[in-house]
Amino acid sequence: MPDxxxxxxxxxxxxGLEFTRQLLHRGDHVFATCRQPDxxxxxxxxAQRYPERVHLVPLDVADETSIEEAFRVVELETDALHLLLNNAGINGGGRADRFGGLDPDRMARVFRVNAIGPALVAQRATDLLAAAxxxxxxxxxxxxxxxxxSIEQTRSASAWQSYRASKAALNMLTRCMAFDLESRGVLAVAVTPGWVQTDMGGAGATLTPEESVRNVLAVLDDLSLADRGTFLSWEGQTVPW
Ligand SMILES: NC(=O)c1ccc[n+]([C@@H]2O[C@H](COP(=O)([O-])OP(=O)(O)OC[C@H]3O[C@@H](n4cnc5c(N)ncnc54)[C@H](OP(=O)(O)O)[C@@H]3O)[C@@H](O)[C@H]2O)c1
Structure with missing residues (x-):
């Protein structure tokens, strides 16, 4: 099978670590990007286990220069990319992030990382993706x-408001980029991983990273062009916008 x-x-x-682990286990090459690889x-x-297939690359998705530098490194290794997992995200204050206590700097930061960053990374990756x-x-x-x-599933006032709004923005950007990428033969989808036991999800979450990622990758395996611009759950169900 080709790389x-x-x-x-x-x-x-x-x-992100679990996506990297499972993709490597499947035999993929992975550009494992993060802010501080060292x-x-x-x-x-x-990287010690899969020295041929792990490429550690510095990437801060909130920094345009970092995005450009990361893709220059990627382009030295490959001329085609099959999968871009825009996974990085921040929660923006969690329970404290509610109406009455909204903080403009924090809100801007959450939008920068959760919505603008993924759009800019996808935009920069387009030629590599189209080449695949x-x-x-x-x-x-x-x-x-x-x-x-999900705006439709928000039925009461709540915390996590910057985070919610940034993910709704990401959903719209996904929908838009899905149409923009169609002519290049590239699919774009928004996928929710469920409630997962990570630093963000907390220990009380219902899914382990292993379960969530295994399911998400199975959903991705079944995607076709008909799924362009959809909002899917980790179980492959359509989530209302
Ligand atoms: N866990 C859940 O229950 C849950 C539910 C729904 C959606 N999600 C989404 O799933 C994704 C992963 O979440 P997680 O639970 O794995 O969160 P996490 O454990 O808090 O990890 C977040 C990751 O994002 C990285 N990151 C933050 N800011 C970044 C930036 N500016 N540039 C590059 N990387 C940055 C972090 O790197 P550093 O170590 O450098 O900070 C870390 O690797 C997020 O988009 C999140 O919104 C999670």
């Missing part, structure tokens, strides 16, 4: 979103 290349943002911990001990352990069009696997942008970003 397949994936790029994961925020790969040093949580879901401090990413778990990634270094994976003829491969067996449909080149795909996966924007890791959240059910908390």
């Amino acid at each position: 397949r290349y994936a790029l994961v943002t925020g790969s040093n911990r949580g879901l 401090a990413a001990d778990a990634l270094h352990t994976l 069009e003829a491969s067996e696997r449909l080149p795909t942008v996966v924007n890791v979103t959240s059910a908390l970003g």
Whole structure:
């Protein structure tokens, strides 16, 4: 089977680390990107296990220069990318992030990381993704979103408001980029991983990273062009916008 290349943002911990681990286990090459690769001990352990297929690349999705520099490194290794997992995200204050206590700087930061960053990363990755069009696997942008970003499912006032709004923005950007990428033969979807036991999800979450990522990757395996611009759950169900 020809080599397949994936790029994961925020790969040093949580879901990003688990995506990286499972993609490597499947045989993919992975550009495991994160803000501080030197401090990413778990990634270094994976790199020792899969030295040929792990490429550790610095990438801060909130920094345009960092995005450009990361893709210059990627382009030295491959001329085609099959999967972009826009996974990096921040919660923006959690329970404190509610109406009455909204903080403009914090809100801007959450939008920068959760919505603007993924859009800019996908935009920069477009030529590499389009170059994988003829491969067996449909080149795909996966924007890791959240059910908390579903406007329709928000039925009471709540915390996590910047986070919710940033994921709703990411959902719209996913929908838009899905149409923009169609002519290049590239799919774009928004996928929620469920409630997962990570630093963000907390210990009380219902899913382990292993379960969530295994399910999400199975959903991705079944995608076709008909799924362009959809909002899917980790179980493959359509989530209301
Ligand atoms: N866990 C859940 O229950 C849950 C539910 C729904 C959606 N999600 C989404 O799933 C994704 C992963 O979440 P998680 O639970 O794995 O969170 P996490 O454990 O808090 O990990 C977040 C990751 O994002 C990275 N990151 C933050 N800011 C970044 C930036 N500016 N540039 C690059 N990387 C950055 C972090 O890197 P550093 O170590 O450098 O900070 C870390 O690798 C997020 O998009 C999140 O919104 C999670």
